[in-house]
Amino acid sequence: MASLDTLFEAAKAIQAKAYAPYSRFKVGAAILTVDGQIFTGCNVENAAYPVGSCAEAGAVSAMIAGGGSRIAQIVVIGEGEHLVTPCGGCRQRIREFAAPDTPIHIAGPEGIRKSFTLDELLPFSFGPDNLTDR
Numbered sequence: 677m678a679s680l681d682t683l684f685e686a687a688k689a690i691q692a693k694a695y696a697p698y699s700r701f702k703v704g705a706a707i708l709t710v711d712g713q714i715f716t717g718c719n720v721e722n723a724a725y726p727v728g729s730c731a732e733a734g735a736v737s738a739m740i741a742g743g744g745s746r747i748a749q750i751v752v753i754g755e756g757e758h759l760v761t762p763c764g765g766c767r768q769r770i771r772e773f774a775a776p777d778t779p780i781h782i783a784g785p786e787g788i789r790k791s792f793t794l795d796e797l798l799p800f801s802f803g804p805d806n807l808t809d810r
């Protein structure tokens with residue numbers, strides 16, 4: 677199984693590929709799946725601003741396209757001194773494929789700064805069970 681360090685390096689490598697000419701704020705995300713695969717994504721902005729997509733969304737899409745299904749851990753790396761925690765929409769995207777105790781590691785260029793569980797970032801969340809257990 678890949679180490680957290682390997683996952684961090686994967687996030688950092690994809691962050692460098694981000695297309696962020698408008699915000700100039702590059703973000704990278706790396707997912708480790710429960711079966712040991714790594715999938716990555718970066719933010720991809722657009723001249724029509726709302727059409728841009730987040731790094732986490734790209735990583736989730738790559739995971740599904742690559743045959744992955746469950747997130748074991750995810751690293752998100754951004755710029756600046758603040759914690760680059762996933763936006764609300766991306767917390768929900770992660771929630772679809774993760775468990776309440778799944779770690780979400782927030783990194784800066786120097787390494788992991790803080791780790792949260794999904795449940796800490798998205799408490800009382802809505803998910804697949806809401807649609808099936810009724």
Ligand code: THU
Nearest residue numbers: 699701703719730731761762763
């Ligand atoms: N962004 C992400 O890709 N992920 C996050 O967790 C926070 C924000 C992107 C969206 C946009 O391209 C840029 O960062 C500035 O908001």
